[in-house]
Amino acid sequence: MINYEESKYGQVAEDNFLKGYNCSQAVFLAFRDLYEMDEVTAARLSSSFGGGMGRLREVCGAVSGMFMAAGLLYGYDTPGANSQKADHYQRIQELAKIYEEENGSIVCRDLLGLTQKRQEPVPEERTKEYYKKRPCPKLVRMAAAIMEAYIAEHPLPSR
Numbered sequence: 001m002i003n004y005e006e007s008k009y010g011q012v013a014e015d016n017f018l019k020g021y022n023c024s025q026a027v028f029l030a031f032r033d034l035y036e037m038d039e040v041t042a043a044r045l046s047s048s049f050g051g052g053m054g055r056l057r058e059v060c061g062a063v064s065g066m067f068m069a070a071g072l073l074y075g076y077d078t079p080g081a082n083s084q085k086a087d088h089y090q091r092i093q094e095l096a097k098i099y100e101e102e103n104g105s106i107v108c109r110d111l112l113g114l115t116q117k118r119q120e121p122v123p124e125e126r127t128k129e130y131y132k133k134r135p136c137p138k139l140v141r142m143a144a145a146i147m148e149a150y151i152a153e154h155p156l157p158s159r
Contacts, residue, residue, distance in 0.1 A: 007145035022050025027065025052108025062143035
């Protein structure tokens with residue numbers, strides 16, 4: 001069982017979100033100590049996935065950030081590497097399953113109780129009321145904690 005409250009990376013991800021990073025950035029940036037990428041590049045790379053991919057309310061940005069971290073830490077980089085591709089897709093499906101079992105979905109609009117797929121591209125201002133109706137701080141903490149637990153059980157490959 002994953003202890004979300006005691007997760008080091010979960011806390012960093014939640015802090016990142018509360019600073020103003022989107023959900024994907026918050027999770028992806030939490031793992032910067034494990035990969036070689038400067039903060040600006042990491043933030044830009046993960047910036048498109050917030051709000052369920054640019055507020056399209058598709059795959060949760062926290063999940064996308066978790067997948068991006070998994071890709072950098074465990075992914076493959078050789079065209080036609082079918083065995084490595086299958087192994088990595090297995091890993092991604094495993095991470096998604098854990099998140100979905102905890103939350104019922106990996107889709108942003110489902111997690112937020114929305115029926116509309118696309119929303120205006122302008123994000124809501126983050127006020128006290130915003131945080132009262134959005135589970136996003138908890139979700140970014142959870143995604144990062146799931147990735148942290150995965151790393152603890154599966155040592156990082158040497159590069």
